[in-house]
Amino acid sequence: MRLSKYFVPTLRDLPAEACAVSHKLMLKSGMIQQISSGIYAWLPLGLRVLQKIEDIIRREHDSIGALEMLAPTLQPADIWIESGRYDDYGKEMLRFDDRGGRELIYGPTAEEVFTYVFRSHVHSYKDLPKILYNIQWKFRDEVRPRFGVMRGREFLMKDAYSFDLTKDAAVRSYEMFFQAYIKAFTSMGLSVIPVRANTGPIGGDLSHEFQILAETGESEIYYDSALDEKLGCTSIEDYEGIYAMAGERHDGSSCPIEKERLIVSRGIEVGHIFYFGTKYSGPLNAYVTSKCGERVPVEMGSYGIGVSRLVGAIIEAFHDDKGIIWPESVAPFLAVIIPVNEECVKMGDEVYHSLLLSSRDILYDDRKKSAGIKFADADLMGMPYQIIIGPEKNARRCVEVKNRKTGESIEVKVEQLDQILFSSTSR
Missing domain, CATH: 3.30.930.10 (Bira Bifunctional Protein; Domain 2)
Structure with missing residues (x-):
């Protein structure tokens, strides 16, 4: 699902009765x-x-x-x-x-x-x-x-x-x-x-x-x-x-x-x-x-x-303090793809279409927003994995896969991403 086409009306100002x-x-x-x-x-x-x-x-x-x-x-x-x-x-x-x-x-x-x-x-x-x-x-x-x-x-x-x-x-x-x-x-x-x-x-x-x-x-x-x-x-x-x-x-x-x-x-x-x-x-x-x-x-x-x-x-x-941390089994999406700038969008499109063949549980943040906003929204929504595409790794056809729960990141070849995300051992 492309985030630009999705309906996620995030809020900054909350009503007073929202205490929990x-x-x-x-x-x-x-x-x-x-x-x-x-x-x-x-x-x-x-x-x-x-x-x-x-x-x-x-x-x-x-x-x-x-x-x-x-x-x-x-x-x-x-x-x-x-x-x-x-x-x-x-x-x-x-x-x-x-x-x-x-x-x-x-x-x-x-x-x-x-x-x-x-x-x-x-x-x-x-x-x-x-x-x-x-x-x-x-x-x-x-x-x-x-x-x-x-x-x-x-x-x-x-x-x-x-x-x-x-x-x-x-x-x-x-x-x-x-x-x-x-x-x-x-x-x-x-x-x-x-x-x-x-x-x-x-x-x-x-x-x-x-x-x-x-x-x-x-x-x-x-x-x-x-x-x-x-x-x-x-x-x-x-x-x-x-x-x-x-x-x-x-x-x-x-x-x-x-x-x-x-x-x-x-x-x-x-x-x-x-x-x-x-x-x-x-x-x-x-x-x-x-x-x-x-x-x-x-x-x-x-x-x-x-x-x-x-x-x-x-x-x-x-x-x-950043947001939700969903267990994988109930997460709305398993992962969110985050291209950090315009030059990484082409790779973002490729990764998105590739992963769609294995699962529909992928969110692609294709919005024309700053990387900071994308990272903040990704942490807020709490998908278990963030697939981050930056310029340096993009040049080597690699992405960073960050675990939302632990904060740990690993570098993964684009061709191996499907196996990493959807293998029985990682789920």
Whole structure:
């Protein structure tokens, strides 16, 4: 993509309410634009990151047999009344009537809709287990939206729901999701800590939230230093018996580990999983016929990931005073080509067209701007690699490849650039 043809409205002056690092950097780099309080338009650069995250999530969900569907954003209030949860969200749930006087809500979550779909079609144990998921926009009318996309009113959410015949089978589904979440977050370049969590209004008696460590995180996390050796492990058993609590659940007076082993850090919640049994299947009449011919409510679990929230969280975890530092797997572009002056443009064109044959994830800064502006914007947008074409190296058909994260540079022959960037070892 040629930057001269792209739409990246970078900002120099930020609104006063932009206090979170991720909010500032997303606005400055032209990833989003605020349309209303807590509501954002995702511009082309930001949308590419959002889609990269979605792709990783889909890959891990497909690998465990989850089936993607798409639930509506608007839901009838009737099914929320039927589930007994209509009043739980209070004023955060946006409610209104259609022209026929039927009350609708803009869904803050989708347990009722998925249970409704399931009960309409599945009636026998022979059709179990089932795992359904969607990636859809949600709305919660926050009293005070803040931190940009990390606590907005409209947000993109992945929610999945498992339907099983027995509790044992439901717990196996839960453990399968636990592993899939660890794999997904690790693929995004994140170190994630699974923390025992409260179930809140969603209900249930087994729940984990997934926290990524970030100095600017809104949650205080207390955990055993032994957990550092487990980060990236996928089995739920790997984390059994290791202390990890969010601040509201940590009781310092009765903490079961020695003070020397206790690490206090900041975290951002990016995912939450629940097993809640028959909390919804019972009231919503999601019953199946068992092997014995008995009608029983299915055992359910719910599994959420804040997709749009993750974009902000990744930036909070990976940035410096110059801008964003994207992990390769979620970067909007793998590399940006920067010819430093007019005499290097011809080589820039050649390199760009050559790399396009291997990947579309290449940004070419072909603007008629100074080298200083190009370097500043490249650091701000945070592509993992900068391909710098200067006069001296240009004469030798070489380029400088700079790693945005480490700041290290290597000289590469133009003919070898494709191999360096797209080899399995460099990715």
